[in-house]
Amino acid sequence: MEAKPIYLDNNATTRVDPVVVEAMLPFFTEHFGNASSIHAFGSEVGKALKKARAQVQALIGAEHDSEIIFTSCGTESDSTAILSALKAQPERNTVITTNVEHPAILTLCEWLEKEGYVVHKLKVDKKGRIDMDEYKSLLHDRVAIVSAMWANNETGTIFPVEEMAELAAAKGIMFHTDAVQAVGKIPIDLKNTKIDMLSLSGHKLHAPKGIGVLYLRRGCRFRPLLRGGHQERGRRAGTEASASIVALGKACEMAMHNMEVENTEVRRLRDKLEAGILSQITHCFPTGDVSKRLPNTSNIAFEYIEGEAILLLLNKQGIAASSGSACTSGSLEPSHVMRAMGIPYTAAHGTIRFSLSVYNTEEEIDRVITAVPPIVAQLRKLSPYWTDKGPATNPEASFAPTYA
Amino acid sequence: MWEYSDKVREHFFNPRNSGPLEEANGIGDVGSIQCGDALRLMLKVEPETEIILDAHFQTFGCGSAIASSSALTEMVKGKTLDEALQVSNQDIADFLDGLPPEKMHCSVMGREALQAAIANYRGEVWSDDHEEGALICKCFAIDAVMIEDVVKANNLNTVEEVTFYTKAGGGCAACHEGIEEILAQVKAERAGPGETSPPPACPATPDAPKPPSKKLSIVEKIKKIEEVLDSVRPMLQRDHGDVELADVQGKKIYVHLKGACSGCMMEAATLGGIQQKMIEALGELVQVLPSSHMPVEA
Numbered sequence: 001m002e003a004k005p006i007y008l009d010n011n012a013t014t015r016v017d018p019v020v021v022e023a024m025l026p027f028f029t030e031h032f033g034n035a036s037s038i039h040a041f042g043s044e045v046g047k048a049l050k051k052a053r054a055q056v057q058a059l060i061g062a063e064h065d066s067e068i069i070f071t072s073c074g075t076e077s078d079s080t081a082i083l084s085a086l087k088a089q090p091e092r093n094t095v096i097t098t099n100v101e102h103p104a105i106l107t108l109c110e111w112l113e114k115e116g117y118v119v120h121k122l123k124v125d126k127k128g129r130i131d132m133d134e135y136k137s138l139l140h141d142r143v144a145i146v147s148a149m150w151a152n153n154e155t156g157t158i159f160p161v162e163e164m165a166e167l168a169a170a171k172g173i174m175f176h177t178d179a180v181q182a183v184g185k186i187p188i189d190l191k192n193t194k195i196d197m198l199s200l201s202g203h204k205l206h207a208p209k210g211i212g213v214l215y216l217r218r219g220c221r222f223r224p225l226l227r228g229g230h231q232e233r234g235r236r237a238g239t240e241a242s243a244s245i246v247a248l249g250k251a252c253e254m255a256m257h258n259m260e261v262e263n264t265e266v267r268r269l270r271d272k273l274e275a276g277i278l279s280q281i282t283h284c285f286p287t288g289d290v291s292k293r294l295p296n297t298s299n300i301a302f303e304y305i306e307g308e309a310i311l312l313l314l315n316k317q318g319i320a321a322s323s324g325s326a327c328t329s330g331s332l333e334p335s336h337v338m339r340a341m342g343i344p345y346t347a348a349h350g351t352i353r354f355s356l357s358v359y360n361t362e363e364e365i366d367r368v369i370t371a372v373p374p375i376v377a378q379l380r381k382l383s384p385y386w387t388d389k390g391p392a393t394n395p396e397a398s399f400a401p402t403y404a
Numbered sequence: 405m406w407e408y409s410d411k412v413r414e415h416f417f418n419p420r421n422s423g424p425l426e427e428a429n430g431i432g433d434v435g436s437i438q439c440g441d442a443l444r445l446m447l448k449v450e451p452e453t454e455i456i457l458d459a460h461f462q463t464f465g466c467g468s469a470i471a472s473s474s475a476l477t478e479m480v481k482g483k484t485l486d487e488a489l490q491v492s493n494q495d496i497a498d499f500l501d502g503l504p505p506e507k508m509h510c511s512v513m514g515r516e517a518l519q520a521a522i523a524n525y526r527g528e529v530w531s532d533d534h535e536e537g538a539l540i541c542k543c544f545a546i547d548a549v550m551i552e553d554v555v556k557a558n559n560l561n562t563v564e565e566v567t568f569y570t571k572a573g574g575g576c577a578a579c580h581e582g583i584e585e586i587l588a589q590v591k592a593e594r595a596g597p598g599e600t601s602p603p604p605a606c607p608a609t610p611d612a613p614k615p616p617s618k619k620l621s622i623v624e625k626i627k628k629i630e631e632v633l634d635s636v637r638p639m640l641q642r643d644h645g646d647v648e649l650a651d652v653q654g655k656k657i658y659v660h661l662k663g664a665c666s667g668c669m670m671e672a673a674t675l676g677g678i679q680q681k682m683i684e685a686l687g688e689l690v691q692v693l694p695s696s697h698m699p700v701e702a
Contacts, residue, residue, distance in 0.1 A: 306440055308466035312416060325440055325466070334440060349440040349464075382422050382470060384444040384462035385437070 005318040006364045010204075011153050011181060011297060011355035012322055016247070017206040023250040024208070027243035035240050036231070045242045052249025056213055059252040060179075060198065061189030069214045069232045070245050074180040074201030075104040077214035078147070080225040080236070081176040081197040082108060085145035086117065087223040089174075092144035094118040098130055098159070100337045101149055105178055118142070127289040128157040128341050136167060145174040150182035150198075154324055154337040154353055155288025156297030158186070162193045169194035174220065180204050180212075184255035185262055185294050196220040202244065206357075207251035211244035258358050266356050267295035269365045273354060274298040276369035281376050283391060287343060287351060296356040299324070301338070301347035304386045305379040310352055313375040319368055324351040346385060408467060409501035415471035420478050425460035430525030432517040441465040441510065443473050445517035447480070449525050454485045461517075468500075468507040475499045476514040485522050491515065494644050505575050509545040540582045543575025548586060555590045563587070568677030622652075625686060629657060632681045640674070647678070650695035657682060660695045 007015070027048065033041030035049055053065045062068060071077045082095060082105070095112060097105055099121040109119045120138050122130045130148075139146075146168045151158045165175040176197040182188065183198075184205035190198065197220065202211035216222055216235065228237030274286060283303040302310065307323025314321055324335030325348075338348035354368070380386040408416070428446035435442035442465065448458040459477035463470050475496055480488040493511040497503045503511055523530035537549030554560065554569050563583045567573040573583050620628065626649070633647055640647055640663075650658040661674065679692035 304464065306465050306469075309416070309470060312467045316417065345437045345440075349437070382419065382462060383464045384433070384442055385464055 003318055003367070005320065006360070006368060007320050008354040008356060008360065008364075008368065009320045009322050010357040011156075011353065013203045013209065014206045014357055015359065016203075016208050017251065017254060019254065020207055020247045020250045024243040024247035027246050031242070035242060036229070045240075048246050049240055049242060052245045052252075055249035055252045055256075056200075059188070059256050060183060060200070060215060061191050062215055063191040064218055066233065067190075067215055067218055069216055069236050070240060070248075071212040071214050071236055072210055072241070073212040074102075074178065074199050074204075075212075076225070077199035077201075077212045078102075078104045078176075078178055079108055080214050081199065082112075082145055082147055083225060084197075084221075084223045085174045085176070086112070088221040089144045092142050094120065094140075094143045096120045096122065096135070096138055096143055096146040096148075098122040098124065098148050099340045100124055100128060100152055100154075100157075101147070102153055102178060102180070105147055105149070106336070122148075124340050126342050128152060128155050128287070128337070129289055129292075130159060132160070132163070132167075135164065139168060139171045139173055141172070143168075143171075143173045145176055147176040147178065150177045150179035150188075151186070151294050151297075152288065152337060153181050154335060154351075155299045155341075156181070156294035156355075157288040158182070158292050158294065161195065165194040165196075181294060181297075184252070184259070185296055187259060190215060190217075202248040202251060205251050205255050207248040208244050211241055211248045213248070261358050263295050266358060266360070269360055269362065270296055270298050270354070270356050272362075273356075273365045273368060274300065276365075277372050280369075280373045284376070285347075287338065287341065297353065298355075299351055299353045301343060302350040302352065302376050303347045304383045304391055305350045305376065307350050307352060309379050310350065310375060313378070314352075314371065317371050319371060322353050322355075324353070325349045407504060408471075409503075411475075411499075411501045412468055412471040412503065415474040415500065416467040419461075419470055419474040421458075421460045421474065421481075423460060423462065425458060427458070428460070430521045432520030432522070432524055432530070434516045434520050435465070435513050437464065441469045441513055443469065443513050443517045445473070445476065445514075445521045447521045447525060449485065456480050456483055456485065456488060465510065465513075466507075468503055468510040469513065471500055472496050472503070472510040472514045473517075476518060480518065485525070488518060489522060491518060492644065505543040506545075512545070540586070541570075541572035541575065541579045543579075544571040546570050546572035548582075551583060551586050552590060555587060561587065561591070564676060565680070568674070568680070620686065626652060628685050629682065632678065632685050633659070636678055636681065651698060653699075655688070655690045657690055657692045658695045658698045659692060 027045065031044050031048065033039070033045045035042055035045040050065070053068045056068050057065045071080065086092070086095070095109060095117060097109055097119065109121070113119050122135055124130055146164065148159050148161055148164055150161050161177045168175040174196045175194060176199070177195055178199045179188065180199060180201040181204060183200040196217045198215040200213045203209040222235060224235050224237065226237045229239070231237055231240055277300060278284060278286070281302070284300055287299045287301050307325030311321060311323050324338050334345065334348040335351065338351055343351070385392055425446035425448060427448045430447035430449050432445045442463070444462045446460045447456050449455070450457050459481050461473040461477050463473040476491070479491055479496065479499055493508070493515040496511040496514045497508060520530045537547040539545065539547050540551055551566060551570055551572055555566060558569055560566055560569060563573050563580050566583050566587070573580050629649060629652065633649060637647060645661065645663040648660040648662065650660050652658070659678070675692050675694065679690065682690050682692055
């Protein structure tokens, strides 16, 4: 009999909690009304949305519930934030971001560059940390917005966004953070920060896919992405996805409740997993800033082997994780986050991300610790960069292909 | 995640002939760690007969790279070098019951390793003259340099033409914006400074052709049709396919697509390309259809 599958890919997406499903179901059937309607069908929904808004507000510590704008996903929130800042401030043509952002930001920025905007991408060091002096030197009066992720999706590394927002505010520059990985995993209290906009996504915190939020500080100048009806106070037209909004509210309430577990028990299991793997396998190392990262994420680079092959062998044993390797994405380049940190190609293709949730158990972690070493050994035996005595001495030279 | 065939999975989970081969006398190293794929093929060749007695591999790469390497060693064992050189990347993919389009480059790497190992045995220097640019079409692993060269050499103007000449853009279509950018850039270079209008996207219907100077007789018409088919045949044969004229009924030209072409995801693009050439050659609007679309005779 196959062992029960183990899900360690919670930074990709999460299971919708059964309690959340239960909360949302009535909004498909008995409470199907349109919140904008005057009749009883609509007003029930209106009340539920108000409650959900308050639940989101509580999790991120927003001062007013009107600062919460429901969107369809994190990507929509990101695009809305950056495009709004540029549209609202036509005299400013520059965006500052980092080169380890999610594609939701980076691909948008590449397009903005083609459209004639100026984009500065902050570099990171080998641990994935930005240089605050470089950042400060770039804050000038042509900058429309700074967008920096709260926590990195691949490594879990946390950026000092609160400090960055203070510095931007001092120069009159808007600050946005893509916090889809951070919300629910670390405490956030927006009312005591200078952050103007924040993106979050439901499916990263046990709510369904297809629902997100843009937090917009009261008073922050804004131009909507979608224009149409008056929903979300005219800031995001389109009929509210009431069932999903209710679900997100419930999930936020639960995340609030689980915050301590996340930062104690989940962290302990993550640390145990990482230590268990590192102590058994040579030539592997954790990536990112391990002293300042999300409690649930461990990204380990296994040198001289390739990530997709590792994932396939893990999957055969029912273990789900993800990789920064090129092959898993269909491109020929390994993860831009690994390259930004200067992780050598021999290791970047072999990075595996384990991301836990409150549903993982000690027994699961023990099973993974046992499963990983033989898989790595098996693939290294196949690798031309590896000999039975360890890595080929000077691997790049011992395997010098006809072309590179 | 990719849909791998059972055979790919089997060769990945239980690779044949892996690890170093001490008595190897022909070694081919290809790939690069930058791209995440590298393969060393080791052959033990009997000098008198040039028969490959044994073949081993070592691969740094994903599931399909390891499976392609394993398949390759099984395929070439027992063959003479000349026979082994007949093994194409499509043969490797076929042996594995197909590879996802995004993974076809793994079979290409196998084929290159084979050429490199045989060249090494024969004391020749094998070099890959392909210059690599930014990857544009991920489905068929076509890069910007290749597209730009083909666009320039053939004076191409539309995404559809690029697809017909290079396959780029024939799969998921996600790269059409990238191809349009290359077309625009080449067009701008052609026109010199000043003009940069975007290229037209794939036209739903081809532009109306110029009226023919005189009407062709049916024999002349069929001759022209055959000429067009002859001109595209080498390209199809390179991919182990072929095309044959089945029938001409008014403005409808029915063709048999054979071998690797039939049922290929590129079938529609291939027919579209042939149709474009037919329209140019015949000077009239015609439709090229697979023979399976021929009306059943009463």
